[in-house]
Amino acid sequence: MTNTVVLRHALARAVAVTGWAAALGWLVATWPPGGPGLLFAAAASGLFWVLCWRPAVVIDDAAVTVRNPLRDVRIGWSALDEATFGWSLLLRAGDVACRAVAAPGPASMSALYDRHVTPGGVLERDAVAQAGRRPAPALLAVRQRWEARRSEPSGGVTATPAVASVAVLAASLVLLVLAAVTA
CATH class of the missing domain: 1.20.58 (Methane Monooxygenase Hydroxylase; Chain G, domain 1)
Incomplete structure (x- = not known):
């Protein structure tokens, strides 16, 4: 199942x-x-x-599938080399890299308005630092499944229109x- x-x-x-x-x-x-x-x-x-x-990111026991408007990329867990985040989820497997339109990150527009108080009592914007402290749900979901399944043979990479x-x-x-x- x-x-x-x-x-x-x-x-x-x-x-x-x-x-x-x-x-x-x-x-x-x-x-x-x-x-x-x-x-x-x-x-x-x-x-x-x-x-x-x-657009969606579909995570199952065999692979992660990134459904973007013009291309679908399915990456088996054993083929995945890197899962990172910038403005959106970025997956790399060999020569194939894809960004997930459906998984924007915490570094999006809302993070630009995060403020915090410095020790001197000054309010300042620190979007990058704030965004780095909040892991993106999509990245967490991919990394958790990847850790659990990376050693099992699960197929390679397919990129289809x-x-x-x-x-x-x-x-x-x-x-x-x-x-x-x-x-």
Whole structure:
């Protein structure tokens, strides 16, 4: 039995839901919508799915999979060489390196506003130091599973294009061009 953990960026998912709600609200408000409006709403929905909803980091007993908008990278635990964090989760296996769009780190915008009091009583910004003290949940989850599974044979590295995402992006672009031409 595999214990699978799926990590997603909560803000990106909220943006997708908000965008879909706005598109639906606009369609309802302009009912019956014209052809260009429907095309634009469909294209925007596809873009929200590819860029905000689909990305994830999937951690299971055999590997970690990074689902980015255009590419999926699956790295077996025995093949993983490095798991680090900067502005997002970074995994390296041999010549393959990938950043996880769905796993932003504590060094994101919220960390820029962390303040602390120096011994002299002065407030100062220290985003880097504060971010370094708070380990990212995605990095912790990957490192814990990696430690537990690194000695077991678990396969290599596969990097494949995200076919569904590419198809949705292509369709969205076609719909946007059609909306612009028919407007």
